Amino acid sequence: MKTKDEIRSRSIDVAAQAMLFEADRAGIEVAWDRFEKQQPQCGFGELGLCCRHCNMGPCRIDPFGEGPSQGVCGATAEIMVGRGLLRMIAAGAAAHSDHARDVAHTLKLTAEGKGGGYEIKDEAKLNRLAAEYGIATDGRSKEEIALDLAEAALAEFGQQQGPIQFTRRAPAKRVELWEKVGIDPRGIDREIVECMHRTHIGVDNDHVNLVLHGLRTSIADGWGGSMIATELQDVLFGTPQPTHSEANLGVLKADEVNIIVHGHEPILSEMIVAAAGDPEMLKLAEQHGAKGINVTGICCTGNEVLMRHGIPVAGNFLQQELAIITGAVEAMIVDVQCIFPALGALAGCYHTKFISTSPKAKFPGATHMEFHEETAYETAKAIVQAAVENFSQRNAAKVNIPDEKSECMVGFSVEAILAALGGSLDPLLDAVKGGAIKGIAGVVGCNNPKVQHDYGHVNIVKELIKNDVLVVTTGCNAQACAKAGLLRPEAAELAGEGLRSVCQALGVPPVLHMGSCVDISRILVVCAAVANALGVDISDLPVAGAAPEWMSEKAVSIGAYVVASGIYTVLGTVPPVLGSAEVAELLTAGAEGVVGAKFAVELDPLKAAELMIDHITAKRAALGI
């Protein structure tokens, strides 16, 4: 048994703490316990000084200079760290972009009439995107336009020559810079494949060259894969508009069938939401003694359905196990990314059905109900039915739903922000120029047991808004903010005087939820629009980024494209690059001279906020505002 202080030190979220006490009582192991068992973690790995890229190895470099200073091939610390970093970016860009590929494929099937229940929900956006791609719209059906758009987007994955269309949304100065430095991406898959080629034994052995290609690959993610995912999802499922919902484990209901959708893609979860409202399913739920079907979300699948349908959020990344420990979850339905393989064994301790759906992602202990777009609604209905029929298996003695939940206002797509501003960016620009809003901070990223759960997220955001910095958020930070009540319009009271008055005038929270992790592309679009309106580059703007609790390779790709876009970015956990002073220097100083932005690492969220505010202040001074 752990002490109360030990358990409370794991999370600042009271609902999470309650489930951690229950896990401890029941002898159930969760991520924090496994993290403790990993201590001390491998020092070579922490520093990025190990390489398994060929079978002369594995090789390691002694950071203390006593043992080997090179791998068998002669790779130095710079090369090892640079190659390792590039592979992380490749994996992250691949994850976002493969998600985008599935969305484009779904749009194509829908346009061809083969999508099992999907429809084109935002025709206006379809036409705007078609215009960007130079696709004719006059006198054509939405299906014809959508087919051309889907094919044009799909072609960008395999294309050998640039540009990727959405990269041209960046200010002209930024595009010129990318071209000059040689990091304007040519094709999405091409850059990722080239990462793997360059990091093979005996190819790219110059750390600067490796990092530059990392930036190019990441741009193909942020302004390519991720942006395609966001935009085509809006066409298919509707562009988010402001709506209200609730967040935290208290959204689970004692008398209804609880279904949690977890992972990252809305393709399946959109259909789960639809199937859960099917009268046939509701009747079945009634027959099984349930008062209804309650769909909730975790991670970015949760964010996608929250943004578009106001579906409540059960929690963020580190709460996936805790949700099952409530004993009230009939089915945890997962697609791809950030899903613990531990869920199978954990679900086995409860009545919960752990249902995997993607042909790409299978898990031990899961029931696999494979999902294909062509038969989307039927599969979704079968999954919902399995959940409903599981309600009678619920053991009332094991049900322990925390009370905590918080209201939240969400759905701030770029279109919704513009609408809230009255159709033009001018009110925002005026507030920034006038100083009511000092600047804009994008705070995003994961949870990581290296940081007390949500502590980094909530504290950095509170400090920023207190200092009149408008926060835009996605991913697990958005969910942490939702749970902490920061996504309520009333949270404006926690903001500085200037930001508070703007938020109160517009009736919006001081922290705007812009979506899932691929939706960081929405933040890029906002930055580009603001820069264009002011006639400057993104790197001139009073903006900054932060990932206070990041852990995934996707986050590395995101950090890289945010910096490559010209935005200063503060990381709250240390990336595995400190084994090479040269690579660390390049990322935290040298990059500034190349792309006009750099990384910083600061583990204390309040100090991280201070770094961002100082940066914003300096940029304001340079702009003369």
Place this chain on the structure above:
Amino acid sequence: MKEIFVRLDRCVGCHSCELACAVEHSTSKSILAAPGERPVPRRRLYTVHVEAQKVPLLCRHCENAPCVLACRTGALTQDAVTRLVSHNAEKCIGCWMCTMVCPYGVIGRRVEERIAVKCDLCPDRDEPACVAACPTKALVYAEEESFADVKRVEAARLIAEGYLSGQAT
């Protein structure tokens, strides 16, 4: 007194013990900062790979330790009760007599100057850093008698398995 024992069958040669040792003997005690410190923090144990076997070597704090007998300046001393062999850097002149007589070759040197470095069993910790860092528990911090208990149970299990499989046929 407790000593560091090695279960050779468990060592995978990851060198985590060596890193943890160097970090523990640094100023910052952080893997992220220690490599940049001067003087460079030194490890005091060594994992050697011979005959397809990985062998962690560390100071045995021998009875009548040869290094203490060889030390001409009194830098090396041995506690009469605990047998802990301690090294006083201020008295060390870097003559390497200790290094020459150590049967295990586990007395190293500080890179920047002629000063010997050796295992001190981590006086600031309950359990030496190398033992805490070993992911396979190849290193064990125990009294000699309790380590022998562990070895006896392991040996008895092997014998019992052999005996029982003989009975079964």
